């Protein structure tokens with residue numbers, strides 16, 4: 001029986017940070033050290049002011065406050081933490097490749113490989129290595145081959161333990177997961193012991209029946225499949241939102257009607273300006289790439305359509321703004337409310353807002369953005385990353401402000417991009433009065449009350465109605 005006393009997590013991001021904080025909170029007997037090469041990020045995790053944590057998640061400050069300094073530590077001393085751990089979680093970023101074979105589709109495993117080599121170099125005692133990042137199927141095999149060829153006699157067991165938390169509800173999801181999935185090698189005694197060791201970590205707070213164990217490949221593929229199914233639901237309802245707009249049906253009514261069928265279920269049927277986040281697109285592209293590499297054209301095409309639909313949804317939202325504003329937005333002030341890819345997070349990766357803003361900037365609009373949790377630096381970095389225009393031009397064309405009222409003053413149009421609660425509570429009369437007329441309002445989230453806003457005088461457009 002292996003009992004875990006010391007955990008190291010490499011990568012202090014949106015996944016590693018919250019997950020380790022909850023493990024430390026729930027298993028006070030285990031020392032958990034989260035390491036990262038990014039010194040600024042580690043400093044923020046160690047900030048005495050808990051409102052300055054680098055990841056914004058409701059409830060996370062309390063969890064970190066409880067465990068930090070007791071059995072939860074954040075550090076840049078990667079080698080030391082690896083050396084003393086019995087179990088190492090790899091939770092580094094795995095972005096889509098931007099070069100070479102598989103460009104734009106396959107995951108870039110450079111960082112994972114660097115981690116594996118570092119673990120191999122530093123370790124002097126046996127370790128269980130856990131893949132936490134979303135990875136293409138069969139990554140564990142690559143990890144294994146790097147780790148097993150160190151020649152220093154240290155033994156490694158590789159587990160896959162995909163993360164299913166959703167941003168914005170990470171702490172809730174970690175406290176009461178629908179399931180925890182652990183993939184390992186059930187055919188050897190060492191493999192079984194490693195699986196059990198990780199089961200025991202989660203068993204501090206997760207009921208046994210919610211902890212599933214599988215072989216490594218099933219676990220890896222389940223993660224991609226779960227995200228592909230979820231994203232497919234969003235693309236499916238978004239495809240119907242366009243048809244609703246043409247036919248006079250209302251997508252919310254359709255979603256409610258189909259969601260009551262227990263075989264379909266009510267969740268994840270909210271039409272939107274398009275899904276974002278670090279996982280959905282990347283995981284589907286990964287699935288498509290894997291299918292293609294096995295020559296499964298129909299399978300690859302089937303899943304790729306989910307992405308094609310999502311890109312279409314973002315583009316048509318932007319096109320509709322331009323068309324509605326008499327076919328030109330050149331020099332017009334457009335207020336974008338929200339930049340995060342969903343509410344209750346400061347994460348902006350793949351946010352629909354980035355693509356809509358880019359489209360409007362190409363049309364020479366004067367875009368003004370307000371998001372309650374996203375910084376100006378992040379917004380500019382997101383646009384620069386697209387590489388559509390020079391950094392100087394981006395700074396020239398886009399303005400980031402500190403309130404929704406400032407953003408909407410004298411605007412030709414307002415576009416709601418993220419479903420932040422505070423946007424519902426805004427004084428929309430005040431906004432209407434300060435806008436140019438006609439006051440156009442585009443709701444990309446079905447957040448606002450259409451009839452009430454029309455009664456105030458807005459020219460109102462909402463996805464799917």
Ligand code: UDX
Pocket residue numbers: 163164165166167168227230234267268269270271272273274275276277278279280341342
């Ligand atoms: C997702 C998975 O839910 C999670 O299990 C996995 O671990 C990581 O990827 P996340 O990306 O954090 O989590 O958020 P999620 O709530 O899944 O939303 C993803 C995107 O879909 C967001 O842009 C959201 O606004 C959009 N969405 C979601 C819709 O447009 N409509 C919906 O009905 C649901």
Ligand code: UDX
Pocket residue numbers: none
């Ligand atoms: C369907 C709808 O379920 C029903 O609500 C509607 O009114 C009529 O169409 P039906 O065609 O009678 O009903 O059967 P259903 O149980 O939905 O199965 C349809 C097909 O899907 C069958 O061939 C079934 O074998 C197949 N199926 C269903 C699967 O292959 N896998 C599944 O998980 C479920």
Ligand code: ADP
Pocket residue numbers: 010011012013014015016035036037038041078091092093094111114115133278
């Ligand atoms: P995720 O959403 O998967 O958590 P993030 O990008 O938020 O992704 O976090 C990943 C973190 O991993 C980043 O803070 C990055 O600095 C860190 N990281 C990447 N490679 C290494 C490495 N070799 N050693 C330590 N930290 C790393």
